[in-house]
Amino acid sequence: MGERVVPLGESDMEELIELERLCFAYHWTREQFAMGLERGVYKILGVRSQGLLAGYIAFSLIEDEMEILNLAVHPGLRRRGLGQSLLAGAFDICTGKGIAKSFLDVKVSNTAAIDLYRKFGYEQIGVRKRYYPDTKEDALLFRHDFKRD
Template sequence: MKSAEVTSGIQKIFDLGPDNLSQLRALESLCFEYHWTEEQFRLGLERNAFFVFGYEEQGILVGYLAYSIVLDEMEVLNLGVHPRFRRKGIGRALMLELMHKCREMNVTRGLLDVKESNAPAIGLYESLGFKQVGIRKKYYPDTREDALLYDLDFSQ
């Protein structure tokens, strides 16, 4: 995949790779109780099984978005923002960058799941046009919460 870099003042969105694993793992451990291992990240990135955008502010990684693209379908795998930087538009900026990339690549559909208790994330996804299409009961291993399934048709 072509490298993405969007810079605005002192904020920057860019592609993360295996060289960024320690920063990525440190950020993810601040964002989630249940998180991916370094090995999962490394193998996924090295094998292009998924891709990750990072959001840097003043030289510090404060947000990331992991996603996969298969044929014409995109799936958001993880979106994390450092707890001290939440509710500042970082998740929205990462999602908008991904949606822009998807349109450039002629991706027609976007998918994601979110914990039913995560009202801020649900509000973000719905504000971007994602529609709830289903539920997976007791999906998340850390809380046994239901996952709400969302879909976005990029052709509309």
């Protein structure tokens, strides 16, 4: 759809918190977002639709590894390719920085996210039993290796 994926900053905090509330029952706190937006502990990219924040991806880059920490699209704007655009934006940054591999964990029941990650070449490498504090669901661990030239 051509929406632009851009890095988010401190001025996006309120919109990000609002979007997070809409997307997750057990959501990140202001302090968790501040670690990314203000202190640069991890990166956050966002995508807007008609001016409003429609989705975000949070990921860390440590040495040659990228970890997806969170990914969410506004419930009213799903299945329009925004999740794919966000993931592609994060991958572009990884490619530019020579990142070798990426990891993530996802709830076993989250078929939407699992389908999306598989499309981007992630493969399951393990399971963490009863990993999530909110639902006590198992986490599936996924890995993706970036191609080297």
